Amino acid sequence: MHPMVKPALRRGWRDLNTVQFGMTPAHALTLGPMDTATGSFLDLLDGTRGLGLLREEGRRMDLPDGHVDRLVRRLSRAGLLDDSRGGGPDADALRGKREVLDRLRPDLASLTLTTSEPGDALGRLAARGSMRVQVRGAGRVGAVLAALLSGAGAGEVDVRDVGRVEPWDVAPGGLPAEAVGDRRDETARRVARRAAPGRPPRRTAQSPPGADAPGFSLVVLAPRDDVAVHAPDPSAAEPLLSSGTPHLYAGVVEGTGVVGPLVLPGETSCAGCLQEDRTDRDPTWPRLVAQWRSGRQRRVGACDLTLATTVASLAAAHALAFLDGGVPSSAGARWEVSVPGLHWHARPVRAHPACPCGAAENSKGEHTSGDGRSHETMAVHGPSEESCRKADAERPAGTWRAHV
Numbered sequence: 200m201h202p203m204v205k206p207a208l209r210r211g212w213r214d215l216n217t218v219q220f221g222m223t224p225a226h227a228l229t230l231g232p233m234d235t236a237t238g239s240f241l242d243l244l245d246g247t248r249g250l251g252l253l254r255e256e257g258r259r260m261d262l263p264d265g266h267v268d269r270l271v272r273r274l275s276r277a278g279l280l281d282d283s284r285g286g287g288p289d290a291d292a293l294r295g296k297r298e299v300l301d302r303l304r305p306d307l308a309s310l311t312l313t314t315s316e317p318g319d320a321l322g323r324l325a326a327r328g329s330m331r332v333q334v335r336g337a338g339r340v341g342a343v344l345a346a347l348l349s350g351a352g353a354g355e356v357d358v359r360d361v362g363r364v365e366p367w368d369v370a371p372g373g374l375p376a377e378a379v380g381d382r383r384d385e386t387a388r389r390v391a392r393r394a395a396p397g398r399p400p401r402r403t404a405q406s407p408p409g410a411d412a413p414g415f416s417l418v419v420l421a422p423r424d425d426v427a428v429h430a431p432d433p434s435a436a437e438p439l440l441s442s443g444t445p446h447l448y449a450g451v452v453e454g455t456g457v458v459g460p461l462v463l464p465g466e467t468s469c470a471g472c473l474q475e476d477r478t479d480r481d482p483t484w485p486r487l488v489a490q491w492r493s494g495r496q497r498r499v500g501a502c503d504l505t506l507a508t509t510v511a512s513l514a515a516a517h518a519l520a521f522l523d524g525g526v527p528s529s530a531g532a533r534w535e536v537s538v539p540g541l542h543w544h545a546r547p548v549r550a551h552p553a554c555p556c557g558a559a560e561n562s563k564g565e566h567t568s569g570d571g572r573s574h575e576t577m578a579v580h581g582p583s584e585e586s587c588r589k590a591d592a593e594r595p596a597g598t599w600r601a602h603v
Contacts, residue, residue: 203246207308246283278315285318289325302396327352337387339507341421342373347515350394358387418446425452425500433471449514455537456510459529468548475551
């Protein structure tokens, strides 16, 4: 192990004996009491020395025997240490791709904030390279989303859609203006490959648009049709449910951006649950949806460029959180934001007992709320200073503790 204090966290001294790692309430930790010599020793935890060399440096600084090992263990338990040589064989292979890793260094720094074991961050970043993701829909949302996933290190990003690029499909980071008239899916795949930090993977044989999705870690449904965004058709996801493929919904409808739900087949609510729940609350819902879906007139929907980009970014963030092993808040919920107010809300999607997906049998309420109403969750929390000082005051003398 080559210990390294996570460089993504800024460090500052609260007083002569207490050091704070990180600035924001989400990640700030304090450690103390800490003597001056130990505080100076922290600068040596930069990933360039193994434990043997660090012990020698500790003896030169007159630190007690075993002090270096205790410090490393305590910092590791607090989630403040990384290992510059950890992460396993895939991480080693990624280290050998200097240009690729340099492109991904901000993403790696972010992953260090959400992982606790030394070496986990680079291991997870390397694991993204083996992931296969499919984006269904190549409009203003889907094409940008595909480029973001590819640029963040997802190994293969396939894009499916029909038709040709229209002028209103063009978006910065997505389909380019010079592609108007070209096949939409092929153009979006090219955009995704060009966004990849390394050499784009070789294209595999393409299956028909309506085929199942074997081998995909995640499928993102980002339709250009606003009705499909507002009222996703459960039948379109039946192959995904039957194959156990996780899938995420995203899109824009009438100036409202939507991300979610993330469907974990058999575990969290799906499009069928959403349809059943809406019908329970509004018996006219099926009639309205039938009318909306019957309209075939050519029209350009309300899809504000900045809103579409925001939705693509948030959907990509939720997708990456899932690919990295987490369960984001879109599991069992739809995040919604509307212009011009731009207030984010999470609308729970209940696992419905009448839906054949089976999620209701396994649901214990951890992803949904009982009233079905929207609630704001992007609340502003107070600064960390007050809570840190209170925690410091409660800390027993002579012990090491980390406080949020």
